[in-house]
Amino acid sequence: MSVQGRKERERADRERLILATARELAEQQGWEAVTTRRLAERIEYSQPVLYSHFRGKREIIGAVALQGAAEMATALRAAAATADEPRGRVAALAQAYLDFAARNPAVYDAMFQLDGGLAFAQADTPEPLKEGFAALLGSLSEVAGDGVDPGLFTEVFWAALHGLATLTRAGRLPSEHAERRTELLVDRWVQSGQEAKRS
């Protein structure tokens, strides 16, 4: 019965290969260059094998997005752990978020810009996405202030980060003062008592 096990393993390997190749190609030349033909050629199989793993291109994008969401959640958790006071945590989170978006533009697009068929803000939201949001929520609740819904507070902060990420990468904002913008955002967002400003 181990022959079946081997086949399953090979299948899983190939699926990983497809996703890794799609991601690599997207990061190198953009998602519009990720066509089923090119993708098939790179993995050295014919097009139809792609459809034996995924329902279609959408689902491939969705799978890459899911990978990315998991990585981003990890990065955010790690960032939050580096600082020991609330403001520093928020700053670290913001930086980590924008870094991830800048370093993995195609994956970020798959997550938030393209239609990967992922559900959001609903019952069937994928776990990695919920985790990423939870990482933000944990540190932002601390600085929300009284009478402010932490959930909404986090959502708006996230929206600001998302806006900065997309507008910067689309060339809508000059990438020149990206750090000062992040700082400005965090300053406004954590404006409660502590006036501890890092240079």
Place this chain on the structure above:
Amino acid sequence: MSVQGRKERERADRERLILATARELAEQQGWEAVTTRRLAERIEYSQPVLYSHFRGKREIIGAVALQGAAEMATALRAAAATADEPRGRVAALAQAYLDFAARNPAVYDAMFQLDGGLAFAQADTPEPLKEGFAALLGSLSEVAGDGVDPGLFTEVFWAALHGLATLTRAGRLPSEHAERRTELLVDRWVQSGQEAKRS
């Protein structure tokens, strides 16, 4: 020599027809439904006619985006004029921005989501876009606070609005508490500016 004048007029009319049709079709069924064939059929001409007006689909999207930018700039200016104190102006601007995005999703996409070949934050940025930004800048400078670059301050605020607009429309944020989010954003953005201000 008035025959030439008439021809030019007819040509301009047809160009407007193309843009209006493209916009209408995009708002009705999304930009992916705006194909050159369908567009040509709707204006009752053949495809190549489109290419005698625009270099390609990109340029059509760009032209719609430009129209939209002008409308948005007008809407923002009007909104800023409705309130007589700084905080109200910022709130009105935010509301007007998000309203525009919600009511003209396809146009908003053309402006910021799709590639319409428009330049941004550069020397050759189209005038309407600069005007829109200027409308924001005028009211936000008032609440930026000391030692805060008004330009950067406005950019980050804009990014937050953009994030809210896109995430809400993509279903990433439940459209339920949209107004509370806007309120929350404006609160955070204006508040400390007022108190710390000492001119």
Place this chain on the structure above:
DNA sequence: CTCGGTTGTCTAGCGGTGCTAGGATTTCTT
């Protein structure tokens, strides 16, 4: 070790896309 059957893969093709060359037709000029 051979042989049927299953499983896996590929070739070929469908309808769609953006875009364009070249011929046909209309329109203006003389």
Place this chain on the structure above:
DNA sequence: AAGAAATCCTAGCACCGCTAGACAACCGAG
């Protein structure tokens, strides 16, 4: 009224996502 010029359309290219059906490789049974 006829030649010239502008205008427009038919037809087709290369590519897209996706799929049916032929073909080859592999497996387990005898």
